Structure formats: C-alpha cells, structure tokens
Amino acid sequence: xxxxVQKFGGTSVGSIERIEQVADKVKKFRExxxxxxxxxxxxxxxxxxxxxxxxxxxxxxxxxxxxxxxSTGEQVTIALLAMALMKxxxxxxxYTGNQVRILTDSAHNKARILQIDDQKIRADLKAxxxxxxxxxxxxxxxxxxxxxxxxxxxxxxxxxxxxxxxDECQIYTDVDGVYTTDPRVVPQARRLEKITFEEMLEMASxxxxxxxxxxxxxxxxxxxxxxxxxxxxxxxxxxxxxxxxESMEQPIISGIAFNRDEAKLTIRGVPDTxxxxxxxxxxxxxxxxEVDMIVQNVSHDNTTDFTFTVHRNExxxxxxxxxxxxxxxxxxxxxxxxxxxxxSIVGVGMRSHAGVASRMFEALAKESINIQMISTxxxxxxxxxxxxxxxxxxxxxxxxxxxxxxxRQGE
Amino acid sequence: xxxxVQKFGGTSVGSIERIEQVADKVKKFRExxxxxxxxxxxxxxxxxxxxxxxxxxxxxxxxxxxxxxxSTGEQVTIALLAMALMKxxxxxxxYTGNQVRILTDSAHNKARILQIDDQKIRADLKAxxxxxxxxxxxxxxxxxxxxxxxxxxxxxxxxxxxxxxxDECQIYTDVDGVYTTDPRVVPQARRLEKITFEEMLEMASxxxxxxxxxxxxxxxxxxxxxxxxxxxxxxxxxxxxxxxxESMEQPIISGIAFNRDEAKLTIRGVPDTxxxxxxxxxxxxxxxxEVDMIVQNVSHDNTTDFTFTVHRNExxxxxxxxxxxxxxxxxxxxxxxxxxxxxSIVGVGMRSHAGVASRMFEALAKESINIQMISTxxxxxxxxxxxxxxxxxxxxxxxxxxxxxxxRQGE
Numbered sequence: 001x002x003x004x005v006q007k008f009g010g011t012s013v014g015s016i017e018r019i020e021q022v023a024d025k026v027k028k029f030r031e032x033x034x035x036x037x038x039x040x041x042x043x044x045x046x047x048x049x050x051x052x053x054x055x056x057x058x059x060x061x062x063x064x065x066x067x068x069x070x071s072t073g074e075q076v077t078i079a080l081l082a083m084a085l086m087k088x089x090x091x092x093x094x095y096t097g098n099q100v101r102i103l104t105d106s107a108h109n110k111a112r113i114l115q116i117d118d119q120k121i122r123a124d125l126k127a128x129x130x131x132x133x134x135x136x137x138x139x140x141x142x143x144x145x146x147x148x149x150x151x152x153x154x155x156x157x158x159x160x161x162x163x164x165x166x167d168e169c170q171i172y173t174d175v176d177g178v179y180t181t182d183p184r185v186v187p188q189a190r191r192l193e194k195i196t197f198e199e200m201l202e203m204a205s206x207x208x209x210x211x212x213x214x215x216x217x218x219x220x221x222x223x224x225x226x227x228x229x230x231x232x233x234x235x236x237x238x239x240x241x242x243x244x245x246e247s248m249e250q251p252i253i254s255g256i257a258f259n260r261d262e263a264k265l266t267i268r269g270v271p272d273t274x275x276x277x278x279x280x281x282x283x284x285x286x287x288x289x290e291v292d293m294i295v296q297n298v299s300h301d302n303t304t305d306f307t308f309t310v311h312r313n314e315x316x317x318x319x320x321x322x323x324x325x326x327x328x329x330x331x332x333x334x335x336x337x338x339x340x341x342x343x344s345i346v347g348v349g350m351r352s353h354a355g356v357a358s359r360m361f362e363a364l365a366k367e368s369i370n371i372q373m374i375s376t377x378x379x380x381x382x383x384x385x386x387x388x389x390x391x392x393x394x395x396x397x398x399x400x401x402x403x404x405x406x407x408r409q410g411e
Numbered sequence: 412x413x414x415x416v417q418k419f420g421g422t423s424v425g426s427i428e429r430i431e432q433v434a435d436k437v438k439k440f441r442e443x444x445x446x447x448x449x450x451x452x453x454x455x456x457x458x459x460x461x462x463x464x465x466x467x468x469x470x471x472x473x474x475x476x477x478x479x480x481x482s483t484g485e486q487v488t489i490a491l492l493a494m495a496l497m498k499x500x501x502x503x504x505x506y507t508g509n510q511v512r513i514l515t516d517s518a519h520n521k522a523r524i525l526q527i528d529d530q531k532i533r534a535d536l537k538a539x540x541x542x543x544x545x546x547x548x549x550x551x552x553x554x555x556x557x558x559x560x561x562x563x564x565x566x567x568x569x570x571x572x573x574x575x576x577x578d579e580c581q582i583y584t585d586v587d588g589v590y591t592t593d594p595r596v597v598p599q600a601r602r603l604e605k606i607t608f609e610e611m612l613e614m615a616s617x618x619x620x621x622x623x624x625x626x627x628x629x630x631x632x633x634x635x636x637x638x639x640x641x642x643x644x645x646x647x648x649x650x651x652x653x654x655x656x657e658s659m660e661q662p663i664i665s666g667i668a669f670n671r672d673e674a675k676l677t678i679r680g681v682p683d684t685x686x687x688x689x690x691x692x693x694x695x696x697x698x699x700x701e702v703d704m705i706v707q708n709v710s711h712d713n714t715t716d717f718t719f720t721v722h723r724n725e726x727x728x729x730x731x732x733x734x735x736x737x738x739x740x741x742x743x744x745x746x747x748x749x750x751x752x753x754x755s756i757v758g759v760g761m762r763s764h765a766g767v768a769s770r771m772f773e774a775l776a777k778e779s780i781n782i783q784m785i786s787t788x789x790x791x792x793x794x795x796x797x798x799x800x801x802x803x804x805x806x807x808x809x810x811x812x813x814x815x816x817x818x819r820q821g822e
Contacts, residue, residue, distance in 0.1 A: 072483035
C-alpha cells in the first residue's frame with residue numbers, strides 16, 4: 001500500500017462537473033488501496049477574479065490582505081471535492097494551509113514553505129480518509145495567511161510528499177507527459193517515460209511549461225519521485241526522478257526546449273575595466289528586470305561587447321536603463337532585438353558524451369541558421385537565433401539527436 | 412475616546428463601490444478619535460452563490476465542508492475593506508474568525524460562540540489600527556472552521572463588543588432605526604430613540620426583522636449597548652439598552668409588531684387526559700416543525716380543543732402530522748387556516764399599567780375585528796386575526812396607544 005500525493009490544477013477543478021470527474025478518479029485510486037493526499041488549486045479563473053476585485057480597490061493591493069482574499073479560491077475547491085468524495089462513500093476531509101499547518105515565511109504573495117506539520121494528515125490517513133489540502137497557501141508564524149505565488153500548488157504537492165515521505169507525487173495537468181519537444185512544432189515528438197530532475201529543470205525553465213520550476217527544484221532536493229499525468233486521460237505519464245542508473249542506455253539528450261519570450265540587448269565598445277559587468281547589470285537588476293543569458297566576448301582595443309537577454313515585456317524598460325548606463329560609462333552604442341528565439345538541447349547524457357555542442361551547431365549550419373549567442377551548462381546547450389528559424393531549428397535538432405524514433409512498445 | 416464595534420451587513424458591502432463608501436464612513440469615525448472594530452458580512456448574494464455551488468455537488472452538503480466554503484465570503488470582504496482603509500491612509504488589518512480567535516462549539520452551520528481571544532485586537536487597537544473582523548464565522552477547539560448560521564454577523568459584532576467591553580455596538584442596516592411599527596402600513600410610524608432589549612426581542616421575534624434575535628439576546632445578556640443605524644444615511648438611529656430609568660416618561664407600549672407568516676391548526680374534541688398536549692405537540696416537534704403560539708381552552712364534556720400556529724411553509728406538513736395524531740388519540744376533527752395574521756403590542760411600560768390588553772381588545776372591537784387567539788407575556792399581548800384585517804388592526808392600535816404623535820424635536 002503506497003502513499004500518493006496527487007495534485008490537480010485549476011483546469012481540472014474548473015467546474016462542478018470537473019470536480020465530480022476528479023472525485024471519480026480519486027475514488028478509483030483509493031479503491032486500489034493507496035493512501036491519498038489530494039492537493040487542489042482554485043477553479044481556473046477564480047484567482048484572477050479575486051485579484052481583479054482587489055485591484056478595483058487599489059492598483060497595488062496590500063500583500064497581506066491580498067493573500068487573505070486570494071486564498072479563498074482553494075478553500076472553496078477543497079471542500080467541494082471533499083463533499084464529492086463523501087457523496088461517493090469515500091471518507092474525506094479538507095484542510096486549508098493554516099489547518100494542516102503549512103508554515104511559511106512572511107513574504108506575502110511569494111512565501112516559501114518552512115515546515116509542514118504532518119500530524120493531522122497522518123491521523124486522517126490512518127482513519128481511512130482521503131485528505132484534501134488547499135494548494136498555494138500557508139500561514140506564517142504569526143497566523144497570517146500567506147500564498148506561495150502563482151503555480152504554488154505544485155510546490156505544495158511536492159512539499160507535502162516530502163514531509164509525508166510519500167511514494168510518489170503525481171501532478172495532473174492538461175498534457176499526458178513530458179515530450180522530447182513541443183509536438184505542435186515537431187509532430188514526431190515523443191512522450192518521455194522518465195526524465196531526471198535536472199533535465200526537467202532545464203526543460204521547464206526553457207519554456208516547456210508543464211511544471212513549475214520551484215516544485216521540480218523542491219522534488220529534486222527532497223528526492224520526491226514526481227509524475228506528470230493527464231487529468232482525464234489514462235496513461236503512465238512521465239516520471240521525474242533522480243535515477244540515473246540507466247543512463248548508459250539513455251539517449252544523449254532527452255529533449256529540445258525553446259522560448260520565444262525573450263529579447264536581446266547589446267552594449268558595444270564598453271571600456272574593459274574590472275567591475276564593468278556589474279556597472280551594466282546592476283541598474284538592470286535594480287529596475288527589477290530579470291536577466292536570462294549573459295554573454296561577454298573577449299575584449300579588443302581595451303573595449304568589450306556585452307549581450308544579455310530579458311523577457312520581451314521588459315525590453316523597452318531594459319533598453320532605456322541600458323542607454324543611461326552607456327552614457328555614464330562611455331560605451332559606444334546600444335542595440336537590441338526582439339525578434340529572437342532561444343533553442344536548447346537538454347540531457348544528462350551529454351555529461352559523458354563529448355561533441356554534443358558541435359553536433360548541434362553542425363545541424364543548424366546545415367540549415368544555414370546563424371547562431372547569435374551561445375551559452376552552455378553541464379546538461380544543456382542554448383543558442384539564440386533569429387525567431388523565424390525557430391521551428392526549422394527545433395525540427396532539425398530533433399532529427400539530428402535521433403529523438404523522432406518511433407514510440408517504444410507500450411506507449 | 413470610546414471603543415466602538417461597527418457591523419455592516421451584506422448589502423452595505425455588496426459591491427466595490429459600497430465597500431469604498433463604508434471605508435469613507437469608517438475613516439470619518441476614526442478621525443473623530445474612537446477606536447474601531449469593524450465586523451463584516453459577505454457581499455450580498457455571495458453566501459447563496461457558495462451554498463449553490465455546494466448543492467450542485469450534493470443536496471445536503473456535509474456541514475463541516477459547507478462551513479469551509481461559506482466562510483470564504485467574509486474573508487474576501489474583510490481584506491477588501493482593510494485595503495480600502497489603507498488606501499485612505501487609515502492603518503487597518505483584517506482577521507478571520509480563526510485568526511481572532513473566535514472559539515465556537517462544533518455545531519457546524521449553526522455554531523455558538525464560546526470565547527473570544529481579545530489579545531490581537533487589543534494590540535492592534537493600541538497600535539492605532541482599525542481591526543476588520545469576519546462576521547458569521549469562528550473555529551472550534553480542533554481548528555475546524557465553523558459558521559454561526561444566517562444573520563450570525565450581528566452576533567459576532569455583539570460578542571466582540573462584549574469581549575472587548577466596547578462602549579457601543581453599532582449595527583448598520585438598510586433602515587434608519589427601529590420604528591413603532593412598519594411605516595409601510597402606518598405612515599405616521601415613528602423612529603424610536605430608545606428601546607429596551609426585551610422590547611426589541613419581542614419586536615424582532617414578531618416580525619420586525621431589523622436585527623437577528625440571537626444578537627439581541629446576546630447584547631441583553633452582556634449588557635452591550637446596541638445601536639441600529641442606516642448604512643449610508645446620517646442619523647442617530649435607535650439605541651437598544653437595558654436602561655429603564657426613564658420608564659415613567661415612557662409610553663405604555665413602544666411598538667406594534669405583526670406577522671403574516673403563520674398558519675393556525677386546531678384539533679377539536681381531544682379526550683382531556685394528562686399528557687395530551689405532549690401527545691399532540693410531540694409528533695410536530697419530532698417532524699422538526701417549530702410552533703409559535705399555543706392555546707388550549709378549558710375542557711367541556713371531558714374533551715378539549717387545542718390550537719397552535721406554525722410557519723406557513725410548514726402548514727401542510729403539520730396538518731398531515733396532526734391528522735395522524737387525531738386518529739391515534741381519537742380526536743373529533745382537525746382544521747386549519749393559513750389566512751391569519753398575528754398582531755402584537757410590545758412595551759415594558761405595560762408591566763406597571765393595568766388594562767393594556769383590554770384597551771387593545773377595545774380598539775379592535777371598535778373596528779369589528781374578531782380575535783381568534785390571544786396569548787400574553789409580561790411585556791407583550793399578541794392576537795391572531797383574519798389576515799385581511801391586518802393593516803386596519805395595526806393602524807387602529809397605533810392610534811389607540813398614541814404612537815402616531817408627531818416626531819419629537821431633533822428627529
């Protein structure tokens with residue numbers, strides 16, 4: 001008899017009908033004998049409705065009070081599911097973050113979980129109940145309601161699984177697993193049976209929006225086996241684990257991620273003195289703009305060029321900050337481009353395989369795709385290219401790394 | 412500097428615009444130097460919306476889970492008001508029933524308050540904050556969310572005022588005070604400046620639906636001065652107190668209450684043996700039907716007649732129960748009437764004045780109104796009459812007891 005934590009997102013509980021479907025699903029699992037803790041988001045749209053209410057009062061709602069409002073979304077769905085389970089003869093009980101008690105720090109709207117009290121949940125599981133917990137929320141040491149920020153329900157699921165030493169944390173979504181790349185771009189894209197936490201992190205942060213990054217980090221840190229499944233279709237999904245045993249049999253790379261949300265900015269002719277990177281990026285970060293890739297070439301004539309990417313929404317803001325900086329430090333010119341895309345190959349296999357990057361560059365060269373920026377990590381190589389070549393690049397790489405082999409048996 | 416508890420109902424916080432108006436009002440009070448605790452209901456309609464959601468899952472939602480859902484209504488309004496106050500530069504903080512901690516018993520959907528922890532509220536008041544508390548809800552000793560049942564926000568206000576030893580509990584409503592009778596029936600009806608708790612109880616339970624009965628009982632028990640005021644109009648409202656000092660100057664009766672919601676049932680020719688009243692009313696109460704007036708005449712020929720009133724919605728159900736009983740105990744016949752109305756005169760003054768009842772009967776006789784049932788208490792005389800005479804009876808009594816004197820100065 002296993003202990004499973006199951007997390008259903010806003011779309012899965014978006015209507016009474018959907019909640020009834022989730023109840024059917026949970027009942028079936030329960031009947032197979034597993035102990036179940038179910039974590040829920042608010043009904044899809046509800047969190048936005050509540051934030052809109054608050055914004056009608058003021059543009060920047062006071063964070064503590066916003067959490068009081070927003071946390072009601074999950075409070076409604078957990079009780080509805082508990083009722084739906086009881087209607088089906090499945091004993092169940094709902095708990096808010098405060099009731100569990102999911103202790104967080106006091107950073108309202110983006111709190112971090114510090115500790116989870118598992119006493120109540122264990123007692124309920126022992127008594128044969130399915131425990132339904134509100135995702136996304138907790139309580140600080142002073143009893144203030146907190147929320148973990150968007151997507152926080154995944155984190156709640158993983159944190160509960162870690163605290164309860166659950167056998168698996170299942171995240172139900174609107175996709176049936178993690179794919180080698182986006183099937184809308186590459187029809188031959190395959191569902192992966194397994195992927196490591198690190199690969200998943202790189203895939204997630206590069207735009208494969210299946211799971212929230214924080215929840216994957218959390219799962220990796222506490223070694224909680226994570227499974228991505230479809231809410232309403234049957235299937236084994238994709239298991240995300242620490243397990244590298246089979247790495248010899250694994251393909252060199254697991255997937256190809258891409259991202260069209262970025263823009264790049266370049267500052268040229270920067271006097272190459274110590275601390276220049278900070279002089280350039282300090283004001284960007286002070287303006288609360290997040291930077292993704294950073295590339296600095298070797299200097300020539302005692303000046304250097306410096307390029308970085310930001311989210312496309314922040315491009316105008318970043319450009320104006322950078323122009324200021326350029327004047328102050330006496331740089332030659334500032335330029336930028338929003339028509340770019342980032343493509344990355346991800347895989348723990350590349351650790352032990354040389355030449356993965358050059359194989360990537362070769363594949364792109366064959367298609368005459370110019371590479372504008374390159375950055376690498378231990379299990380990932382990312383390149384920035386002109387946006388219009390994105391689909392072509394992804395398909396070429398998918399083929400070059402032998403990802404579009406036919407589905408294995410049983411898939 | 413006084414400590415005032417203010418309670419605003421669902422209509423007063425029914426929209427963002429209304430909440431802003433309440434914030435203006437609270438700000439004005441705060442600027443006059445009083446310490447303020449504000450108790451709120453959910454936005455009008457919201458509690459019903461939430462109950463409907465639950466009923467889509469099952470007709471009889473599990474009470475504990477229903478409370479989890481329904482309590483979110485006030486949780487939203489308290490945070491919205493706290494934000495609106497802060498926007499106006501008034502420091503404020505919101506608390507749910509659990510956060511305050513308003514400890515109740517575990518009778519979900521109709522819990523009773525056992526104890527209120529005033530520590531947090533006192534600390535906030537001392538720090539200059541307006542404290543905004545969710546009405547209608549609490550928490551039991553196990554940490555389960557409870558609700559006090561419909562209208563429970565008034566009770567929360569009064570209980571908080573008692574716990575904090577507040578100088579006054581102000582209940583804001585859609586009327587500007589308590590009237591001698593319904594102004595829609597008697598245009599000369601006057602707003603009362605003062606009324607005693609007992610009178611208010613009789614007025615409320617007889618159909619003057621200004622305040623919830625439980626909150627008045629509570630206020631009387633803990634001697635909390637209660638004031639009924641209009642949410643958005645200026646005016647002193649009506650003060651409800653224990654104060655009988657001025658009773659010599661008071662009129663004999665304070666007001667005339669009436670009620671069209673009842674139906675009467677009569678069982679005739681009942682063998683007059685000990686325990687017969689229980690035999691008749693036992694099954695009615697077992698069927699969860701509440702009985703209001705009960706009249707039993709002296710017996711003749713060893714049989715007696717027995718008449719009682721129930722809510723009109725329960726008439727059919729009561730009739731069928733009573734017909735069963737009649738067969739069992741061998742009564743002669745059962746009859747009933749839904750076209751009745753109850754009219755009551757209420758006043759602590761009648762304690763020290765003889766002949767109040769006869770003056771009432773005289774006034775009705777003058778108008779040829781037949782009296783079907785009579786029942787009396789220390790500060791009230793109620794009669795049941797044919798429904799069509801209701802307005803006539805109320806007007807005749809309003810005049811007979813000199814209630815339609817012109818308004819006093821300052822009113």
